[in-house]
Amino acid sequence: MFIVGELINGMFKDIARAIIDKNKSIVQKYAIEQIQFGADALDICLGPASKDPIVDMPWLVESIQEVTDKMLVLDSSRPKVIEAGLAVAKNPTMINSVTADQDKLEILVPLAKKFNSKLIGIAISQKGIPQNKDQRLELAAAIVSSCIEQDFSIQDLYLDPIVMPVNVAQTQILDILESIKEFKIISQPSPKTILGLSNVSQGACSRNLINRTFLTMALAFGLDAAILDPKDRDLIDAAITSELILNKQIYCDSFLDAYRKK
Amino acid sequence: MAAEMIEKWSGEVNEVLIGATKTEGGSRANVIKIGGQKTLPFLFPEAQIKNQPQIAYEVWDTAPLDWPKALSDVYGKVFSNPFAWAEKCVKEYKAQVLCLRLQSAHPESGNKTPEEAAKFVSQLLKIVDVPLIIIGCGDDPKDNLIMPAVSLAAKGERCLLGSAVQDNYKTLVASVLADGHNIIAESPIDINIAKQLNILISDMSLPLERIVINPTIGALGYGLEYAYSIMERARLAGLAGDKSVASPFICFVGQETWKTKESTITQKEMPGWGNELDRGIAWEVLTATALIQSGADIIVMRHPIAAEKIKKYISELMVG
Numbered sequence: 001m002f003i004v005g006e007l008i009n010g011m012f013k014d015i016a017r018a019i020i021d022k023n024k025s026i027v028q029k030y031a032i033e034q035i036q037f038g039a040d041a042l043d044i045c046l047g048p049a050s051k052d053p054i055v056d057m058p059w060l061v062e063s064i065q066e067v068t069d070k071m072l073v074l075d076s077s078r079p080k081v082i083e084a085g086l087a088v089a090k091n092p093t094m095i096n097s098v099t100a101d102q103d104k105l106e107i108l109v110p111l112a113k114k115f116n117s118k119l120i121g122i123a124i125s126q127k128g129i130p131q132n133k134d135q136r137l138e139l140a141a142a143i144v145s146s147c148i149e150q151d152f153s154i155q156d157l158y159l160d161p162i163v164m165p166v167n168v169a170q171t172q173i174l175d176i177l178e179s180i181k182e183f184k185i186i187s188q189p190s191p192k193t194i195l196g197l198s199n200v201s202q203g204a205c206s207r208n209l210i211n212r213t214f215l216t217m218a219l220a221f222g223l224d225a226a227i228l229d230p231k232d233r234d235l236i237d238a239a240i241t242s243e244l245i246l247n248k249q250i251y252c253d254s255f256l257d258a259y260r261k262k
Numbered sequence: 263m264a265a266e267m268i269e270k271w272s273g274e275v276n277e278v279l280i281g282a283t284k285t286e287g288g289s290r291a292n293v294i295k296i297g298g299q300k301t302l303p304f305l306f307p308e309a310q311i312k313n314q315p316q317i318a319y320e321v322w323d324t325a326p327l328d329w330p331k332a333l334s335d336v337y338g339k340v341f342s343n344p345f346a347w348a349e350k351c352v353k354e355y356k357a358q359v360l361c362l363r364l365q366s367a368h369p370e371s372g373n374k375t376p377e378e379a380a381k382f383v384s385q386l387l388k389i390v391d392v393p394l395i396i397i398g399c400g401d402d403p404k405d406n407l408i409m410p411a412v413s414l415a416a417k418g419e420r421c422l423l424g425s426a427v428q429d430n431y432k433t434l435v436a437s438v439l440a441d442g443h444n445i446i447a448e449s450p451i452d453i454n455i456a457k458q459l460n461i462l463i464s465d466m467s468l469p470l471e472r473i474v475i476n477p478t479i480g481a482l483g484y485g486l487e488y489a490y491s492i493m494e495r496a497r498l499a500g501l502a503g504d505k506s507v508a509s510p511f512i513c514f515v516g517q518e519t520w521k522t523k524e525s526t527i528t529q530k531e532m533p534g535w536g537n538e539l540d541r542g543i544a545w546e547v548l549t550a551t552a553l554i555q556s557g558a559d560i561i562v563m564r565h566p567i568a569a570e571k572i573k574k575y576i577s578e579l580m581v582g
Contacts, residue, residue, distance in 0.1 A: 211466050250507060252457035258506045261461065 001239050002041065002225035004094075005034030006198065007234060008060070010047025019049045019056055031064045036218040037230040037234050038260060041071035044085070053078065064089045072225035073120075074225070079107045086115040094118040097160060100125040105146040112153055117217040119149070120194055122160040123179070129162060132177040136161050137182050144186045157191040158225055159183045165200040166210060173200070173214070180221040192224040212238045214236075219246065268308055271501040272469035274300045275559075276471045276508050277312065278444055280359060281393025282420035283412050290419060291391040294359050296474070296559040297510035302497065305555050306582040314580050315572040318359045318395055318562045319351035323374075323382055324366035330526040332542045333564055344382070348390045355569065361395040361562045362386065367408045376411035376468050384415045395560070396448070397446065404446070406433040413437035422446060422512070422560075425476055428459050435466045448476040448511055451485065452508070453492050460506050461575040474560070475509040480554050481518040481525075481549045489513075490556040497557040513553045516564030543568045551575055 007030050010016045018026035031042055035171035042064060050056040053076065061072055074085040075096040079244045082095055098108035099119035112119040121143035124135045130136045140159050147157050164172050184190040201207035212235045215226060219242040230236060240259040243249045252258050270478060277298035282288025291519050298312035303516075325341035326333075340347040344362075352358040366372035367379050383396065396412055398405030413423060417440075424446030426434045429448070438445045447463055449456035456475055464470050475496070479489035487515065493511055500508030525542035535541060546568035550561050554576065562571040 196322075250457050250495070250504065251454045252461060252506070254458060254461045257465075258457060258504075260460050261464065261506060 001219060001243060002192075002194075003039050003230055003239075004041045004043050004194070004227040005031075005033055005037075005039035005224060005230045006043050006196075006227045007047040007231070008042055008064070009075075009242070011045070012047075016047065016049030019046060019060070022059065023173070024066070027060060027063050028067045028217070031068055034230045035068055035070055037233070038072065038236055039230040041073050041092075041094065042068070043073040043075050043227050045096075046081070050165070053081040054084045057081050058088040061085045061089050061091075065089065071118075079104075079111060082108070083111055086111065086117060089115070094120060094158070096120045097122040098143065101140045101181055105150075106145065109150045109152050112156070113150070118156045118158065119147075119152070120158045120160055121191075122162055124162050129164070129230050133179055133182070136175065136179040137186075138162035140183050140191075142188050144191055148187065154191050155189050158194040159186075159191050160194050160196065163195050163197070165202040165204060165212075166200055166214075167203075167204045176188070177217055177221045180223050182220055184222055193222065194225040194227065195223060197226045197228040206233055208234065210257035211235055215239055216237075217240045219243065236241060269301070269375045271300055271309070273501050273503040273505065273508055274298065275497070275500055275510055276442075276473070276505070278422075278472065278474055280395070280420060280422050280444060282418060282442075286420070287418040288420055289391065292358060292393065293420075294393050299501075299557075301501065303555055304579045304582075305378075311580065311582075315558055315576050317357070317572055317576075318512075318560050319355060319357040319360040319566075319569065320353060320361045320514075320562050320564050321348045322363045322365050323379075324372055324566065326365070327371075328521070329564070330349055330538075330542065331528075332525070332539045333520060335539075336566060338442070345386060345389045348386060351566075352390050352392055355566045357392060359393045359395060359560070360390065361397065363397050364399050364408060364412065366392050366399070368401050369404055371399070371402075372439050374408075376408045379408040380411040380415035383412050386496045387416060387419060389509055393421065394419065395422040395424070395446075395562070402427075402430045406430065409434050410437040410445075413443060416443070417441040420444065422474055424448065424512075426459065426463060428455055429464070431459065432466065433464060435463050435468050438472070439466070439468050444472045444474060444485075446476050447473050447509070448478060450488055451478045451492055453496055456492075456496060457504075457507050460509060463507070463539055468580060470509065471511045472507055472508070474511050474512050475507075479513045479515070479518055479549075479553060481515070481522050482545055483553070484518065484522060486549060489564065490552055493553070493556040493558070494514055510559035511557055511558055512560040512562065513550075514562045515546060515550045515553065516562055516568075519549050520564055543571070547571050547575075554579075 071092040073094040074082045123139040201210035275297040281290035281293040295313045300309035422444045425448035447459045497505040519520045525545040
């Protein structure tokens with residue numbers, strides 16, 4: 001599984017303070033820690049703390065790539081903010097995210113192509129959050145067809161079925177899981193799939209247990225990547241073990257260590 | 263026409279260098295490189311094949327008792343003189359690498375001391391200048407005594423030393439680390455143990471780039487398909503990014519071939535089977551070709567005619 005660390009997010013107090021004070025060392029510490037815990041990429045989200053995202057995003061990108069060459073996942077709803085980050089990025093990048101709206105697709109897909117970036121397509125549109133599996137599939141198909149039309153490599157596209165909290169939309173969770181499988185058959189070669197994992201337990205109790213169980217199930221439905229807290233060791237252990245059960249990793253007695261050595 | 267499926271692999275086989283020249287702190291005339299592939303064997307449309315499979319000639323430090331006539335006809339005159347045996351392989355058969363078995367240290371087969379083994383290796387290093395693969399006598403307690411001495415005697419020559427097994431690897435790993443060699447990690451046709459052993463060895467700070475896997479093979483008719491599938495599975499996982507199994511393979515083809523009845527029973531005993539020499543050579547060649555197709559990087563061979571045929575086979579495949 002491709003692990004995107006979620007901890008560099010202005011929603012968190014440490015990061016919010018670091019963005020305001022322009023304190024590189026805090027951000028770099030979060031970057032290094034997440035990588036040590038197994039993150040393959042780092043999500044970078046300014047959140048409400050940033051007063052000037054066009055300036056703050058490139059600052060974050062530059063600060064982080066001083067300490068790592070891992071992929072940076074630029075997380076913003078504003079294309080201009082993403083572009084400002086891409087313009088200074090030396091590391092591989094991923095755009096988080098484009099919705100199924102034509103106007104957004106026409107801006108962000110060319111941007112991904114221009115900067116040779118991967119792209120997260122999220123199954124949502126201006127009409128709102130999809131209410132069932134069919135609506136999710138329709139939105140995902142719209143993203144895939146736009147990417148094909150614009151000659152963007154489908155193997156670089158990560159589709160997110162949009163995860164709802166289990167205490168808000170319990171009836172949708174199975175649909176979300178099944179969507180992961182269905183997204184894979186929209187095109188050949190298949191798009192990849194990704195989840196913002198923590199959403200599933202938003203506002204609920206026993207969050208770590210819910211996250212861990214949901215991730216295990218999502219992997220069984222073919223999930224390729226997840227944005228999550230890599231410092232949750234039980235969560236990562238569960239993911240590694242899921243890949244073992246699914247025959248994606250060869251068993252050995254030290255299978256957890258073996259995975260972490262990769 | 264069917265579309266050609268081109269796979270882009272994220273991983274690659276670890277490249278291992280065997281032998282060190284004078285400028286590198288050793289005294290070898292050449293260095294052999296194995297591994298480094300970014301695709302399955304000979305799949306040139308997918309990626310460049312960096313290094314070709316190598317043939318190692320097997321040399322013992324004492325006359326083997328169980329080698330059949332087909333082999334004693336070739337090596338009989340030099341069986342009692344391992345230095346002449348090694349020279350014959352290098353000069354006459356143009357061996358690029360030798361695989362030395364220190365059989366005479368075995369408690370039941372000479373019981374030579376660590377000092378004697380070390381002295382022998384030191385002398386051999388002066389007589390031939392090709393890279394060496396050195397394996398012990400197969401008795402774990404004795405190998406734990408002779409291999410550190412041998413490793414020290416060949417310090418800096420970047421040999422490939424064997425064999426580490428799951429229950430006995432620490433002594434050899436420590437020597438290999440101290441003296442700058444590579445290691446053979448041997449598992450009993452078991453992918454899970456092969457992976458585990460690589461993890462255990464790398465936990466002792468020996469880089470994965472210095473490990474060669476001996477997956478243990480069977481000759482044609484004796485589990486060849488099973489060994490093939492294990493090697494194929496490890497290679498696919500390695501190419502998909504699992505570094506813990508992305509090691510090159512060494513396969514002891516000669517050893518497995520020349521103990522089968524198909525390569526040893528005489529024509530007199532089995533008239534319908536034809537000439538035993540041709541049959542034995544064919545058995546060694548067929549076993550080697552199959553394993554080369556499944557990813558073997560070093561083939562340890564015995565009969566020079568079989569080795570010559572495999573050399574030709576590899577060079578034809580490498581044309582692409």
